[in-house]
Amino acid sequence: MPTRYRLACTVAVLAMPFVLAAQPAADQFSIHGSLNSGYGRSSALPVIGIPREGTADYRIATLQFRYKVDENDQFVMQLLNRRVGTSPLRTAIGDLTTQWAYWQHDAGAFSVKVGRAPLPRGLLNEVRYIGTLLPFFRVPYEFTYDAFDAVDGVVASYRAQLSQDWRFEAHSFLGGSENRNVRSEATGLSVRVSRANQMRGGQLYLSGPFGLKVGAFGDQYQRIDETTQQKGSRTHYALSGEIDRKYVTVRSEMMRETGENSKSSLRNTYVNVIGKLTDHWRVALEHSIGEQGVFPTASPSVTVTSVKSTGASINYLITANTVLKFEHHWRRGYQFDAFVPPTRTQSGATVVLPNAYTNYFIGSVAFSF
Amino acid sequence: MSFKTLIRGIVTLVCVLVLPPRMAGAQAVKIVVNAATETGDLSTAVLTRIFLKQDKKFASGAAVFPIDQSKASATRAAFSKDFLGRSAAAVDQYWVQQIFSGRDTPPPAKSTDDEVVDFVRRTPGAIGYVSASAEIPSGVKTVTLK
Secondary structure, three states, X not given: OOHHHHHHHHHXXXXXXXXXXXXXXXXXXXXXXXXXXXXXXXXXXXXXXXOOOOEXXXXXXXXXXXXXXOOOEEEEXXXXXXXXXOOHHHHOOOOEXXXXXXXXXXXXXXXXXXXXXXXXXXOOHHHOOOHHHOOOOOOOHHHHOEEOOEEEEEEEEEEEEOOOXXXXXXXXXXXXXXXXXXXXXXXXXXXXXXXXXXXXXXXXXXXXXXXEEEEEEEEEEEEEEOOOOOEEEEEXXXXXXXXXXXXXXXXXXXXXXXXXXXOOEEEEEEEEEEEEOOOOEEEEEEEEEEEEEEOOOOOOOEEEEEEEEEEEEEEEEEEOOEEXXXXXXXXXXXXXXXXXXXXXXXXXXXXXXXXXXXXXXXXXXXXXX | OOHHHHHHHHHHHHHHHHOOHHHHHHHHEEEEEEOOOOOOOOOHHHHHHXXXXXXXXXXXXXXXXXXXXXXXXXXXXXXXXXXXXXXXXXXXXXXXXXXXXXXXOOOOEEOOHHHHHHHHHHXXXXXXXXXXXXXXXXXXXXXXXX
């Protein structure tokens, strides 16, 4: 992390005890938490940590502590416990980590978060681990990967009510983040753990009548692979749209990543349709598509459809804070937890191989308070 | 039954039938504020934004402090449906979203009408809601929405 960001975080952390000590405890302290725990089983290939043998070692839990120093200042810490089944990422994910630790200052329509703060990116990034808010166990993996769930640095926000129906939000951020990824390449799977440094970007939202919400995101960062020390510059942009009505919610997002060379490229899109049948029953459909540039020994690079995934789920809301889910997914492509070669070289030409296919289900319970 | 009484009854019935549910149900709940508060022209839309903590000031510029009722309260269910335009469960989900996206936490909640009224009386800028039958003491006033 560059010196100026490190300095800002250090000042915030060092100042905290003095600020907190000056305040009465009262009911300014709150604790919130969530649990998303499931059992999953795949029909053939292991996928997103779910093997053919099945696993119940599949869980996301959060515990959030919030202390309101006064009306304008608060300190928030959120701990994260994750178990990812048999995913190759399990070696790269700590059992218990600090997802957030930030100080927030509000000044009218403006607010600033300093420390390790939620990263505003798309519609669901900040709540990606909260099962009671999601129609499936997770946000489509191809959209979030195991990356960019927080930003170490500063997030500045501005909110404005434009009219009775229209509302605007703008967020900008500076700092760094983490990226843990299982990536399918030409000759094998690679688990990549990298730091995003000098990350800078922003997210805009516009909310309107009929539950309409649209958003646009963009950022740029310097990437350093922790294993190979390879460096490069990456850019993301994403577009989001949602219509949330009483009986149905339709949501779609697309994301594009470009890298330090023309061979590193990702494009991901998903669509969610959620039917709210009653106060207790919901059904959802989801379709996502991922494309990525692969790195064959022969040039040029080839962009292949790495994933096409379709899912269906049924949710039973015991209460708004306790939800039972059963979901089934049909998945075709190359991104599995076992290597599926996407291409081969044949007579000097790169040939895209037929897609592999598997399906899997997850039964889960989500709880939050 | 006199002609006037009949007409009054018919007009009342028509009003009940044609008014949107939010207006009809609004009779079950009274909105209360601290007596010193200048609320200006408070509309249902503004009230909704105040209780969702999207507006943090009255039109006068004074800070606003919404106070909720406990989740089990029938008054809260009526208020959510009639004024916020969504079920109490949907409001709960809204707050889960706000909490876990790091944005905000819900307003503090009180268990009874008396506790709400007491909080509002003691807190300049406070705004709450109570059942239609609740006694409104001095230091607290009810608000009629535009």
